[in-house]
Amino acid sequence: MKKLVLKNDWMGKKPVISIEFPYDFQLKEVVKQFPGCNWDTRKKVWWVAYTENKLSEMLQFFKGKVWLDYSGLKRVEIPTIFPELPDLVDPLDDEIRKFEDWMRNKRYSGSTVKTYRDAVSIFLRFLENKSIREIENQDLERFNKEYILARGYSGSYQNQVVNGIKLFFQNRRGIKFNHEIVYRPKKEKVLPNVLSKEEVARILGSPTNLKHRLMLMFLYACGLRRAELIGLKFEHIQRERGLLLVKQAKGKQDRVVTLPESLLKELEKYYKSYKPKEYIFEGQKGGPYSEKSLAEVFKKAVQKAGINKPVTPHWLRHSYATHLLERGTDLRYIQELLGHKSSKTTEIYTHVSQKSLQQVKSPLEDLNL
Template sequence: MKKLVLKNDWIGDHPIIRIEFPYDFELKQLVRQFHGSNWDTGMKVWWVKYSDSRLSEMLQFFKGKAWLDYSELKKATIPQEKIKIILPDLSSEKIKAIQCFEDWLRNKRYSENTIKTYRDAISVFLRFFENKRIEEIENSDLEKFNTAYILANAYSSSYQNQFVNAIKLFFLNRKGEKFNPENIYRPKREKALPNVLSKEEVKKILDSISNIKHKSMISLIYACGLRRSELLNIQLNDIDPNRKLLFIKQSKGKKDRVVPISDKLIELLRANYKSERPKVYLFEGEKIGSKYTGSSLQQVLKQAIKKAKIKKPVTLHWLRHSYATHLLESGTDLRYIQELLGHNSSRTTEIYTHVSKKKISEIRSPFDDL
């Protein structure tokens, strides 16, 4: 009988039960059917909210279907430090203010992803100050929030920057209050280098995929340096096979750009079209005319990495980083790479010079001259 391992964990301030098992389609479908089960794309794990009665519910549901190993599952108690940062519900006044903020962002033509990110950030910020009306919040309160919420939870500087962006816009939209958005400081960003695969590793991943649709998706991400959302939004008329061009429309920052596609890639995409017969999007989900989901695409890559026996936590974005680095190593001018990736600033693209094997290997150490 197939086995599920149950473990304690936390999501934010809430205790959960992790449900761990090697990938198995039938087992995944079974876990999905359990009431209250969720998939966390960040942790890459199935989970349910913890409660004292949850184990007995799971034992009853999975009886005769799967064996539950709960030897590592303990009774959850909320630590004192977590009790202090459990946030209350929003007041009706604050809910209305957030709704107005959402409407303002929508009128400014912000993307729905950005609106959701900013809405969630503002919701957390205002919930933190449960006893303060919006008009009473001051700049010094942001420092309290950073210390007692962001730093206390060990969130990253990029996550903190999301809050800064959201808070600044929210208070710019509200005039005549104590909070001055112009005085907001930003945390220093972490200067992490991009993760890059070798060409041999990329080939291993692609060679491990037999499904033509899956192979086409992963190949296109690497061959054109696409973001996940860019791939999923490609429509049939975005490809010009005669001119060998791919048009990427309204991507990050609402920008359009064009990237070249090779004959080899066009043949692969034609084979996919003949096999799948999509109607609207180049890669469609189970429902005709609907986009393929990001979580399913990540799962495709996960299985390919496993088959290729690559022991690295590869994500889809690693393929974009690898594309840029391999272009740089082959001698492509950095300005062209910037255009192909859709970067606003050349400084963003310059980070690939730090991981380019060719450029680094050309540097001669002064030790060799001694």
């Protein structure tokens, strides 16, 4: 299979992914079909705008067509403050601070507060400090076209920005902006990324450090999100019942998940060795383990396992749900274990379940060839 080499590059101040390959007419035609792909006449290279989800999009698009070598591709921290946009004037800065205080009083999560605050800030800076009472819906349309789409940001980012701006203007009076008629981008249908049981076993078996291994085991065995894992305390474990209480998870909801006996045995060994004080997994200076450090632990485990995919810790949660489904667990129970409000969110795993797909018989089998 033909190969494309992906590398980090820059177009001015904009991070991009360069696509390198020896000249091949057919391969060039395939590359050109990828959305947002451009040809740089000076560097003589094809490129796409860098986003956090871009590699996943490319793997999905080129699957079965070409092989992607992304070993030289590194994660780029995209700053939320762009030098080409003017700073906010004090009156607008005050409005955003009030909006931030209002969200905190309403108990929005810290990540949501930051996302919405940054979204509104960038929107107002893009409009060059235009008075909020003069802003109209067409300003948002221009912002979407000239800022979000021009920079190649994802549909999910666009949705986050729309949500933040809409919420901001809901609390304003005497304005032209009508938040009731704000458009939303078409929602992308993205299937969850799932690892095989063999791949999961290789990842969990990679760390030699007991603490690191146990963290990854918890992610998979209980279907936890990263923030849920690092917030765990020993008081959340109900050993007699074989259950784990996940406190104040996404949506400010508690839920209960099962704790396998094998995980409890590993937890006993860990406690005797590390003796954590408050959180099950603590940093070197106490307090909860950081998400950044957890991501680094996981990255090293994936590399050691020899898995060449853009795997993230959340893939273990997706794999947990899919493997439960393949074992015959009722979808309603999986919904409860994952903490999904809607069954439709959980139903997406039926699209990637190997057991479900293998039950589908291809019409080719009916042909006498």
